[in-house]
Amino acid sequence: MKINAESSIKKKTELLCGFVLENSNKVLGLTKIDKKIALSINQSLKDMEGKLGKLSIIPSPRDRYTNRILLAGLGKKENITNDTIRYVSGKIVQKALELKLKEFSIILPPSFVNESVSSISQIVEGTKMALYKFDKFKAEKAEKNPDLTIIVSKSNNISKTIRTAEIIADGVIFAKSIANLPPNECTPTTLASFAKIISKKNKMKCHVISKFELKKKGFGGISAVGQGSKNEPKLIVLEHNNGSRNEKPIVLVGKAVTFDTGGISLKPGDKMDEMKFDKCGGCTVLGIMKAVSELKLPINVVGIIPSVENMPSGESYRPGDIIKLYGGNTAEILNTDAEGRLILADALSYGERQYSPKAIIDFATLTGACIVALGTNVAAIVSNNEKLTKKINDASKNTSEDVWELPLNQDYMDMIKSDVADMKNVGIGRAAGTITAAAFLRKAVNNTPWIHFDIAGVAWTQTATKEKPYNPKGATGFGVRLILDYLQKL
């Protein structure tokens, strides 16, 4: 899909799209393009036309610009959020695809441009993300994507804004396309090769620590969880060094369990297939790193992805085992299905020790309890630092990837105390499962500002997931846009 901007309609378009507010009788921005068309359409507009997400196609009163006009409802003005344009743009592009168009145009209302350039980004994100389809394993492929012209009174920055938004959307799509791969086609080794591919393209450093070295260097968590599978564990590290030399980096860590059976503490069969998505945290980090390097952000960012397959076998780690983590703490294993915190603890300690970062941010499909607590549209965040949490909350508002903070005090830390080791890998029964998992991670970092995202509910579309045109079925790439917003503002 090619996207460009024009200040007027230069050549006839197959479909001219304009936004309409509920209970209003005008297509936003149309008067500027052609007063006569605007007048004739606006007269026939019904109040219903502006309902959020409603699309209606009408013949154009003049065929100079187009034969048909698509009216796209934005809902009531007071209900418009940061996500409205993204959402409605996704609806529009789905229509364009259904009509098998080669190209279409969207009029960006002047009032929206003045507020900020963000609505252009939202059109680009909303359309590109809605077009992504996971059809790698299907004979029948999706229709060819139509090109888009955004009609907007031009200013200098528009092509740069479009390019930036395209890179961000591509980062999301990259994350989704890997996360959607089935577990037989995506092992820790496959993930490592994806990391190498993006590092070569965009001049990042990449190194991968393999099974033998992981064990030798003391990555007790990754080694233990990985030992049950013939697909060997990897620790993948990507470095984007584009800030000043002595500037501390931001470290991003992502859980990448390519399949989580639960191990010896085997999961029930129902929906076990969805545990192919247990690598989504790692995929989010890959998507962010790809975009960070393409955007050439003038900062230092490190991506660390511990990757394993959690399988039951004669070689698996067991309940009762006591292992030593990279940070030095020992952990009593009480449930081999609580594997994410073990591999993340190693990666967090490694990130802190190796890079003395400004901040550490981790992503993980860590606990089923997170879905019980917050459902499937909001991620849980847990942090040791208020300033970092504030920045993440601000970014979350901009990108409409919703988060909610859970508390972490000493009482929760006490819940993971073990009789025989420094800590245990489960809390007390099911109580506060998301927080006790975070407490385990907290032990792996010392004083570095840290924030943890539990994306168990939001990483892929589940039964209770709110439908959004730009989140088609499967992995969502949650967190990619949010962290890129945060990083761009550093």
Ligand code: BES
């Ligand atoms: N990957 C799962 C968490 C998960 C489950 C995410 C369902 C999304 C949907 C994780 O490894 C896990 O199994 N956690 C256990 C922890 C428990 C044994 C303390 C859980 O949540 O049941």
Ligand code: MG
């Ligand atoms: Mg598990």
Ligand code: ZN
């Ligand atoms: Zn898991």
